[in-house]
Amino acid sequence: MSSFFNSFITDKDEFAKDFYREYLISSTTEMFVQKIKEREASYEDIAKGMGKTKGFVSQILCGNRNMTLKTLSDLSYALGYRVNIGFESLPESFQSIDDLLENNYWQASDLDYTPELSIKSGGVIYKEDEKFWQKAA
Amino acid sequence: MLPMFKSEETITGKKLSIRFLDGASDSLQAVLDKHGNEKKHQKWLATLSAALCTFAEQGNVTCPMKVSVAGVIPKSGGTAANKLSKKRKNLRLYGWYSDKYPKVFIVSHFAWKLTEKTSKKDLNILSTNWNRVEGEENE
Numbered sequence: 465m466s467s468f469f470n471s472f473i474t475d476k477d478e479f480a481k482d483f484y485r486e487y488l489i490s491s492t493t494e495m496f497v498q499k500i501k502e503r504e505a506s507y508e509d510i511a512k513g514m515g516k517t518k519g520f521v522s523q524i525l526c527g528n529r530n531m532t533l534k535t536l537s538d539l540s541y542a543l544g545y546r547v548n549i550g551f552e553s554l555p556e557s558f559q560s561i562d563d564l565l566e567n568n569y570w571q572a573s574d575l576d577y578t579p580e581l582s583i584k585s586g587g588v589i590y591k592e593d594e595k596f597w598q599k600a601a
Numbered sequence: 602m603l604p605m606f607k608s609e610e611t612i613t614g615k616k617l618s619i620r621f622l623d624g625a626s627d628s629l630q631a632v633l634d635k636h637g638n639e640k641k642h643q644k645w646l647a648t649l650s651a652a653l654c655t656f657a658e659q660g661n662v663t664c665p666m667k668v669s670v671a672g673v674i675p676k677s678g679g680t681a682a683n684k685l686s687k688k689r690k691n692l693r694l695y696g697w698y699s700d701k702y703p704k705v706f707i708v709s710h711f712a713w714k715l716t717e718k719t720s721k722k723d724l725n726i727l728s729t730n731w732n733r734v735e736g737e738e739n740e
Contacts, residue, residue: 466609466610466611466612466613466619467607467609467610468610468612468621468625468626469646469649469650471626472629472630472633472642472646473643473646474639474642474643475643478643479643479646479647482643482644482647482648483647483650483651484651485647486647486648486651486652486665487651487654487655489651489664489665490651490652490654490655490662490664490665490666491651491654491655491658491659493663493664494655494659494661494662494663494664495659497661497663498659498661525663525664526663526664561612561650561654562612562613565654
């Protein structure tokens with residue numbers, strides 16, 4: 465239980481709204497950063513996979529640009545994941561920030577096939593087998 | 602837990618625990634007293650606390666606040682001073698990864714900064730606090 469910020473919070477409702485938004489941004493970005501490390505991929509590899517520039521990927525992951533749902537999905541796909549979004553009810557009240565985070569609500573699920581442009585160990589795999597498309601469809 | 606920490610203030614995640622030294626709250630209050638207004642304070646604190654929760658849960662945080670090296674803590678034998686900061690925003694948190702307590706990040710103090718470089722004043726505060734927690738007198 466962390467009460468450190470309690471004495472500084474003057475409007476709990478406003479704080480909780482801002483906290484959830486900021487936590488979604490920081491935790492989602494960090495998940496991507498860690499998945500990229502696991503894949504040993506570079507921003508350049510990911511940019512190729514997404515059909516975007518390295519600068520675009522950098523801006524997304526450095527917080528200089530808001531991530532749209534389209535970008536969220538495309539970035540996940542380039543890394544070999546699909547996005548799975550769920551909802552959790554808000555707590556009726558909270559005594560500390562721990563109460564706000566009983567469940568995480570964003571997760572990445574492994575794809576059960578290899579996407580056409582996916583990052584594997586630092587390289588982009590170009591998958592051209594027609595059977596792949598039948599399976600994917 | 603040493604008396605300079607309050608256990609109820611610790612942020613605990615899967616990767617790290619974040620402990621606040623006893624002067625950290627006063628240094629945060631001092632920054633808020635001098636800068637911004639109540640509405641801005643609530644937004645800064647939401648961003649800061651969300652970043653700290655991500656840091657504790659995932660072991661790092663890069664957006665919108667980022668953990669990075671701020672220098673070397675004087676008289677610490679080479680321990681890196683870390684900062685949690687946001688581009689274009691000036692509320693900054695200083696601390697270090699504890700040698701004495703595994704998987705614990707110690708928050709030394711908060712400061713309002715206009716430049717990227719860590720000041721001597723902040724490094725001296727870090728040095729004093731590092732010695733209080735990690736120094737031999739606490740063996």
